[in-house]
Amino acid sequence: MIAAFLGMRLYSVLGRKAEHEEEIIQGRFKQEEEARDVPPPTATGADSARVEPVIAGFPPAIERGLREISTADRNFELIGFMEGAKGAYEVVLEAFWQGDKEELRELCDDDVYQSFAAAIDEREAMGVTLDNKLIRIEDSTVHSAQLDGKIARIAVIFVSDIASVTRDKDGNVIAGSLDDAVESRDIWTFSRDIRSDNPQWLLDETDIG
Template identity: 60%
Template sequence: MLEIILLAMVAAFLGLRLYSVLGRRAEHEEESVPQRPEENSMPPAAPQPAVPAAPARVVQMDGMMPAVERGIREIASADSKFDLAAFLEGAKGAYEMVLEAFWNGDRETLRELCDDDVYEGFDGAITAREEAGEKLDNSLVRIEETRIHSASLDGKLARIAVLFVADIAAVTRDKDGNVIAGSLDDAIESRDVWTFSRNVIDRDPNWVLDETDEG
C-alpha cells in the first residue's frame, strides 16, 4: 500500500513539473503557434475586450487644435506606420534640403522632393535668376520652431501642413559676385507653411512637398 502511495506521489510530482514547464513554454510560443485546447484542459479565461491597434507612435498631441489632432489621428488610423515624431524630423530635414537646393539651383534634388506644381515654381524662379546672371548666397542660420499647422485625410491622400519659423541670412549677388541685395550679417525671420502629402496605401513611405505658403 505504501509503495502505491509513493508511486502516486511521484507521478503527481512529475505531472506538476511537466505542466509547469509546458505552461511556461506555451506562454512564449502563444503568439507564433496557436495552441488548440484539449477536451480535458482547464477552461479558458474569460475573453477580454478587443483592444484596437495603437495608431503607431503618435506623440506631441498636447496643445494641438482639435481639428489638427483629429486629422493626425485619421492619418494614423489609415497608415499604421505613421509616426508623428519621425514625420516632423523628416519635414524639418526636407525644409533644409529644399531651401539649399533652391538657393544652389539644384533641380535634381527639388525634383525628388517636390510635386510637379511646386517644382515648376522653383524651376521658373531658378531660370529667371540664371537669365539675370544672379546668384543667391543664402544661409539657414537656425530653425526656431517646427509645428503642425493643419492635417487632413482626403480618401487615401494624407496632407500635413507644417509651420517653420527660421532665421535666414539672405544675399543676392550679380554675375560679378557683387552684393546687390541682402546681408549675411543680418538674418531675417522667415515664417513658411509647407504642406506635405502622401498616399497612405503607397509602398513608398516618402512624403512630397505639394504646397508652399507664407506663415
Template identity: 50%
Template sequence: MYVIVILAMIAGFLALRLYSVLGKRTGHEQEPAPRPADERAKVTLVQPRPSADSPADSVRLADGLIAPGGEAGVRALIASDRQFDVPQFVDGAKSAYRMVLEAFWRGDRDELAWLCDSDVLASFEEAIAAREAQGEVLDNRLVRIEKAQIMSAAVNGRVAEVTLRFEADMAAITRDRDGNVIAGSMTDAISTNDIWTFTRDIGSADPNWKLSETDEA
C-alpha cells in the same frame, strides 16, 4: 521607413518675386555642396515607431508639435497610417525644409525634383531660370529653424496631407555675375514664416512625402 520630402523657398532679392508661390522670406544664406543620394536619404530618413504604440501615444508625446485645432486631423491620419509618428515626422520635415531651401539657392533642379511635386517644381525651375538669365547667384545661409509645428492633417481617399508652419532665421546675399553684392547682408539674419503642405499616397509602397503647396504665414 519614412522619408520626409519637401520643397521650397526663396530668400533675399528673389523673395519678392515668389511670395505667392513660396511664402514670405527675407534672409541671408550660403550655398552648400550638393549631397549624394545616399546622404540625402540619411538626412530625411524617419524610423517608424514600434507597432505596439497606439495612435494616442504619438499625439500625446508631440510636446507642442501640433497647433491648437490640428489634433483631430493628426489622429485621423494615424488611424489610416499606423506608422505615422508626429515627432519623427516633424524632425524629418525640418531636415527637408533645409534641403529644399539649399537646393533652390544653388539651383539644383534634380534635388528639387526629388523633393517636390510637379507644380511646385515648375515654380522653382521658373525662378531659377530667371535668376540664371540675369546672372544672379544666391549666397544664402539658414541660421536656425526656431519652430516647426503641424497646423493640420487630413486623409482624402488614399492621399494624406500634412501642413506645417516653419519659423526660421536666415541670412542672404544676392550677387551679380561678377560676384558683386546687389542685395542682402551676411551680418543680419531675417525672420521668416512659411506654411508648407506635404502629401503622400498612403496606399503606395513609395514612402516619400513631397512638397505640394507653399504659402506665407
C-alpha cells in the same frame, strides 16, 4: 531694382499654392540617409500606443486629422515625420538657392517643382545668384492635418532665421548681408498616398505664414 524683383519673385514662389493634385513624380525623398545625411519624412513603424501621447494636445481640428491619418496608416509616426520635415525644409531651401533642379525634382511634386524651376530660370537669365544661409530653425509645428480620401496631408509651419545675399554675375553683392538674419515664417504641406508601399512624403504646397 533687380534685388527688389528677386525678392518679390522668391515671395511668389514660396507663397504659391499647388492648385491641382498631379501624378506624383518619380523623384521621392530618399528613403535612407545618403551623402547629405538628412532624414526625409517617412511613415516609420509605430503602434497606436506610441502615437497617442504625441497626437494628444493639438487643437481639435489638427488632432482629428492626425488621428485619421494614424488610423488609416498604422505605420505613421508623427515624431519621425517632423524630424524628416525639418530636414526636407533645409535641403529644399538650399537646393533652390543653389539652383539645383535635380534635387528639387526628387523632393517636390510636379506643381511645386515647376514653380521653383521657373524662378531659378529667371534668376539665371538675369545673371544673379543667391548666397543665402539658413541660420537656424527656431520652431516647427503642425499647422494642419487631414486625410483626403487616401491622400494624407500635413502642413508644417517653420519659423526660421535666414540671411540673404544677392550677387551679380561678377560676384558682387547687390543686396542683403550674411550678417543680418531675417525671421521667415513658411507653411509647407507634405503629402503621401497611404496606399503606397513607398513610405516617403513629397512637398506639394508652400505658403507664407
